[in-house]
Amino acid sequence: MKKISLIISTALLALIFSPDRAFCMSGKEIVEKSEKAIRGNTAYSEISITIKTSRWERTIELKSWDDRIRKRSFSEITAPAKDKGNWFLLVKKDMHQYNPKTARTIKISPSMMLQDWMGSDFTNDDIVKESSMVEDYNHVLEGKEKVEGQDCYRVRMDPKKGAAVVWGKILYFARVGDCLPVKQEYYSERGDLKKVMVCSVFKKMGDRIIPTRYKMQSIKTPDKFTMMEIRHADFNLHIDPSKFSLKSLEKGF
Secondary structure (H helix, E strand, O other): OHHHHHHHHHHHHHHHOOOOOOOOOOHHHHHHHHHHHHHOOEEEEEEEEEEEEOOOEEEEEEEEEEEOOOOEEEEEEEEOOOOOOOEEEEEOOEEEEEEOOOOEEEEEOHHHOOOEOOOOOOEHHHHHOOOOOOOOEEEEEEEEEEEOOEEEEEEEEEEOOOOOOOOOEEEEEEEOOOOOEEEEEEEOOOOOEEEEEEEEEEEEEOOEEEEEEEEEEEOOOOOEEEEEEEEEEEEOOOOOHHHOOHHHHHHOO
8 A cells, every 4th residue: 555655656746846847837838938929919020131151241131021820921022132022921831932033923832941041041931930839849848958148948849740840859948037039959850950040139129028139050051150130020010911912922012
């Protein structure tokens, strides 16, 4: 009888002090709070993306409209002149690009979502957020860790079975105080670290504090990185649903 009681007590302690139960929030709740904080239900932003190597530098300016609830987004490149007028539309899982030079709209296939966006270290998936950090992954809170000088939660994200995602695993680091993202590590299905994104320069944009600088670096190209900076952002504003259509893609948002 004592042995049975000991086994039950041990099992209860293991449950109570499991990684997720040892904290006020679960791994999923941390990532969900983080993603909602930086994106809101809807958002409009003006962004600068600079690609740097040891030999050259290139900057792309764009505007972006995002409807997180309905899984729709629209991005418009405004500079440089040679890329101006390229538009990107995402409606749920379907992504299209309009090229003003050819006056054609093409559909981006799922296999192309992992490709570099405009030669940067960000992928098509990173820009339009086709995959969901909350819905497409299982989350395990592994503990706390000092990252970039800040106390952070460490959440391991493993893709759900059948989820249309491009990564085999993501390690998500979020600030303990407000769950804002600090760092993300992206791994292949074989477990190889492929790229790292560091979030910094936390500023007030609209009605909230968010990281405004995102540095993405691929492991295979140590002499190259991409810096994305948010110049302006507004959240939870009304966006006409009809704007997220192929018609708008060809005529502009």
